[in-house]
Amino acid sequence: MANVTTRNGVRIEVDRELCFGFGDCVDTAPAVFVLDEYDKATVIDPDGATIERIVEASQNCPVDAIIITDADGHQLYP
Numbered sequence: 803m804a805n806v807t808t809r810n811g812v813r814i815e816v817d818r819e820l821c822f823g824f825g826d827c828v829d830t831a832p833a834v835f836v837l838d839e840y841d842k843a844t845v846i847d848p849d850g851a852t853i854e855r856i857v858e859a860s861q862n863c864p865v866d867a868i869i870i871t872d873a874d875g876h877q878l879y880p
């Protein structure tokens with residue numbers, strides 16, 4: 803489980819066990835997510851898109867592998 807925090811404290815976690823590399827998150831927020839050499843999503847820049855866009859990327863993940871938590875610890879998605 804990789805996890806990074808944005809400048810305003812939102813945490814982005816990618817469950818690499820769940821991720822199967824179809825890249826919907828990359829299509830939605832290409833400045834934030836890339837596929838690594840194992841075809842697993844990884845975060846290259848947590849501030850590369852608005853929080854709304856990052857949540858949208860998480861919603862677009864077919865297996866809910868991207869977990870978004872706000873600065874207060876509330877889960878925004880899934």
Ligand code: SF4
Nearest residue numbers: 821822824825827863
């Ligand atoms: S959309 Fe989900 S399954 Fe697809 S690459 Fe991104 S994290 Fe992995």
